[in-house]
Amino acid sequence: QSVLTQPPSASGTPGQRVTISCSGSSSNIGSNTVNWYQQLPGTAPRVLIYNNNQRPSGVPDRFSGSKSGTSASLAISGLQSEDEADFYCAAWDDSVNGHVFGTGTKVTVL
Amino acid sequence: LQLQESGPGLVKPSETLSLTCTVSGGSIISRNYYWAWIRQPPGEGLEWIGSVFYSGSTYYTPSLNSRLTISVDTSKNQFALRLNSVTAADTAIYYCARETVATTNWFDPWGHGTLVTVSS
Numbered sequence: 001q002s003v004l005t006q007p008p009s010a011s012g013t014p015g016q017r018v019t020i021s022c023s024g025s026s027s028n029i030g031s032n033t034v035n036w037y038q039q040l041p042g043t044a045p046r047v048l049i050y051n052n053n054q055r056p057s058g059v060p061d062r063f064s065g066s067k068s069g070t071s072a073s074l075a076i077s078g079l080q081s082e083d084e085a086d087f088y089c090a091a092w093d094d095s096v097n098g099h100v101f102g103t104g105t106k107v108t109v110l
Numbered sequence: 111l112q113l114q115e116s117g118p119g120l121v122k123p124s125e126t127l128s129l130t131c132t133v134s135g136g137s138i139i140s141r142n143y144y145w146a147w148i149r150q151p152p153g154e155g156l157e158w159i160g161s162v163f164y165s166g167s168t169y170y171t172p173s174l175n176s177r178l179t180i181s182v183d184t185s186k187n188q189f190a191l192r193l194n195s196v197t198a199a200d201t202a203i204y205y206c207a208r209e210t211v212a213t214t215n216w217f218d219p220w221g222h223g224t225l226v227t228v229s230s
Contacts, residue, residue: 002155033214037156044205045156047218056218088156092214098171099158099215 003028004089004102011108012079020105022072022089028100032092034072036065037101039086048087049074081109111136113206113221121200121228127193131206131221138187139164144209145189146217147180149202152225157202161209162189196228 005023012018022034036049047056049065052072062077072091076083089102117129131145138145144161151157160170162180170178179192193200203225207217 033212035214035216037217044220044223045217046220047216050210050216051213090156090158090214090216096172098169101156101158104155 002103003093003096003100004091006087006089006102006105008103009106009108011110012076013110014079014081016079017075017077018079018107019076020074020087020089020107022074022102024070024072024091026070027095028070028091028093029067029072030070031094034065034067035090036063036072036074037088037090039088041085045088076107079109083107084109111208111219113208113219115204115206115221115224117224117226119225119227121196121226122230123197123228124195127191127196127200127226127228129191129204129206129224129226131189131191133187133189133208138182138189139184142211144211144215145182146207146209147191148205148207148217148220150205150223151199151202159191159193159204161215198228200226201228202226 033051037045038048039045052067053065064075093100112134114132121127146161147159160180162168162182177194182189203223205223207220209215
């Protein structure tokens with residue numbers, strides 16, 4: 001079972017801003033950095049954000065990440081139809097002694 | 111860099127699941143990367159399984175530690191997963207991925223994934 005909690009779904013119209021939360025604890029988000037992954041339908045995940053707020057080359061700047069305390073957030077500004085996907089947060093957990101993923105959030109573009 | 115999983119798509123309960131990941135377009139020998147296995151049960155979320163360094167050093171998720179072996183073959187630019195005593199709960203899409211060493215390591219790129227079904 002996931003130790004990082006995300007809302008199961010989020011939605012918005014094209015051009016809107018959508019935010020996804022990721023709630024953890026002191027043993028994971030509270031003491032380690034957060035990464036975010038995007039999984040388009042029928043494909044493998046890809047990293048979207050690493051080290052809380054860094055974007056790999058090729059990721060549009062409308063994706064941004066932040067962290068505060070034991071929670072993290074992913075924001076998508078200027079939502080586009082091709083952003084429909086599942087999004088997962090991830091972090092190292094010092095108690096579990098392993099990588100943990102969030103429960104996942106399905107983003108729908110209305 | 112590309113990664114490609116290979117192995118049987120069907121495994122019987124209590125038997126051993128074996129998969130290989132072939133890395134192309136770059137060397138598996140690097141101090142900057144681990145090489146990881148991650149799985150995703152159909153319709154569910156992601157679960158990290160374990161990782162291996164080119165030297166053979168490994169670390170595994172505690173819940174699978176007793177059944178799991180991950181190894182590396184640098185001469186073939188491959189790494190492999192063996193999971194013993196499988197049950198239906200091990201049915202999943204299995205992905206291999208490169209793991210960049212950082213404050214929290216991240217996984218990218220990933221292979222396309224291979225579905226392994228545990229059934230008699």
